[in-house]
Amino acid sequence: xxxxxQSPDSLAVSLGERATINCKSSQSxxxxxxxxxxxxxxxxxxxxxxxxxxxxxxxxxxxxxxRFSGSGxxxxxxxxxxxxxxxxxxxxxxxxxxTTPYTFGQGTKLEIK
Amino acid sequence: QVQLxxxxxxVKKPGASVKVSCKASGYFFTTYGINWVRQxxxxxxxxxxxxxxxxxxxxxxxxFQGRVTMTTDTSTSTAYMELRSLxxxxxxxxxxxxxxxxxxxxxxxDHWGQGTLVTVSS
Numbered sequence: 001x002x003x004x005x006q007s008p009d010s011l012a013v014s015l016g017e018r019a020t021i022n023c024k025s026s027q028s029x030x031x032x033x034x035x036x037x038x039x040x041x042x043x044x045x046x047x048x049x050x051x052x053x054x055x056x057x058x059x060x061x062x063x064x065x066x067r068f069s070g071s072g073x074x075x076x077x078x079x080x081x082x083x084x085x086x087x088x089x090x091x092x093x094x095x096x097x098x099t100t101p102y103t104f105g106q107g108t109k110l111e112i113k
Numbered sequence: 114q115v116q117l118x119x120x121x122x123x124v125k126k127p128g129a130s131v132k133v134s135c136k137a138s139g140y141f142f143t144t145y146g147i148n149w150v151r152q153x154x155x156x157x158x159x160x161x162x163x164x165x166x167x168x169x170x171x172x173x174x175x176x177f178q179g180r181v182t183m184t185t186d187t188s189t190s191t192a193y194m195e196l197r198s199l200x201x202x203x204x205x206x207x208x209x210x211x212x213x214x215x216x217x218x219x220x221x222x223d224h225w226g227q228g229t230l231v232t233v234s235s
Contacts, residue, residue: 031216038215038216038220040221042158042222049208049210049226049227049228050150050208050222051225052221052222052223055221056221061223093157093158095158095222097212097218097219097220097221097222098216099218100163100218101174101176102148102160102218102219103160104157104158104159104160105157106157107158
């Protein structure tokens, strides 16, 4: 199974500041035939299902604010929130859909400092 | 708009089975797969498997092989997940999530149901 490891486990950032979450996969999730990373980011607020933020490592889902961006390739990925808003408090998960079982990171809890 | 509406909370005794439904609307049911993901209290997300409604093919996580069955009813655009031989470790919120087809499997999960809490307790 591909193991997804996020860092940090929790993060406190001041409003308006940048938040960065990292995710490392135990093997590459880059599909060389189409040069796509089978990787995404989800946001989960308390009592709600996860919400897709980013897919193909860097494509923002429709309706997601442009302060959210994804980068990386192969085994190392980053989610950046350029200017933290109060509504961004949540747990963030990375996921690989390169091969089954599709696996998620352990989650990063983002709070306001 | 795309919606996945799941059945209500369940309380089961150890050893019993549970069947959770997920009714899809707002898109052509057979053009996307349905994944099932669970989340134990205070824990992370765990993929259980997925089903392709157009042909009923399934792909289960090895952890659940032999204990889970995923089915669909295309006439009602509903997916089902049955989990047998329940134990307290199966207490969790169970989600269905839509996934488009790619590379022989599912792509990212772009729409999720609201979740169904299954509590296993004697």
